[in-house]
Amino acid sequence: MMNLRRQAPNDANISGIVAPQPRKLPRQSRAAHTIEALLEAAVQIVTADGPRALTTTRVARRSGFAVGTIYQYFANKDELMDAMVRRHVDHVVCFLAIACRDAQGECLEEMIDALANAFIAANAERPREVHAIHAVWAKIGKAALLHEGSARLHQATLDMISSVNEMQAARQETISHALASILIGMLLVLFERGMDEALMAVMREQLSRVPIAEAIDGHDRLTNYSTPHVANVVT
DSSP states (O other), rough: OOOOTOOOOOOOOOOOOSSSSSSSSSSSSSHHHHHHHHHHHHHHHHHHGGGGHHHHHHHHHHTTTTTHHHHOOOSSSHHHHHHHHHHHHHHHHHHHHHHHEEEEEESSOOOOHHHHHHHHHHHHHHHHHHHHHHHHHHOOOHHHHTTTTTHEEEEEEEHHHHTOOTTTTHHHHHHHHHHHHHHHHHHHHHHHHHEEEEEHHHHHHHHHHOOHHHHHHHOOOGGGGGGHHHHOOOO
16 A cells, blocks of 8 residues: 655656745744644634634634734734645645555556545645634635645656556646546535545546546546536435
8 A cells, every 4th residue: 555645856846836825934943943833723713613613812822822922923813714625635635646646557446546535645644624624614604715726737647657658648637627626526525514434435437437537538527527526426
């Protein structure tokens, strides 16, 4: 079994999202550490007391930083919530990108299984974060926050699929785009509905049913597995 906890190479930075685009760019490790502490405090508050309890004052108290420090990076709590989403998307995309890299040269079934394992593992590793995002999602409601990782995931899946030598380049592009869309769609479903074991099992099953082999042969059933399709079948 591949090591999903392995870190991406320093020069790769596969997901491309180093930090959640704060007002003040974290150019030093101390600033990056501060942002992590603020986001973790926000997750703890929402998980323990609900989204209404999330205020900059409580985040300051929980994290040990002054309120003024928070405003150096986030204009308000809405930006803080957006950053929570970006951080988790970054985390999941990193897992998936590493899985894509490790699955290059494998058979198609192994590729899909690797993606399913990585998706489940990435979210299962941070259940409180998923819970917190679900709790605030009705207020955020910005699917575009997930799309910021879509291009990076598309490239990772394309690199993986391109290792299938017998596949035409046009099909490689179609399949990689569809896989990225499916995975981002599943992440959106998690944010909208919350995470539980039953839902994760259904998601794994849906990934295993992706008609990737038919797409290679020139059929277009894969185009039906878009984000709306995922949202409809994952119930």
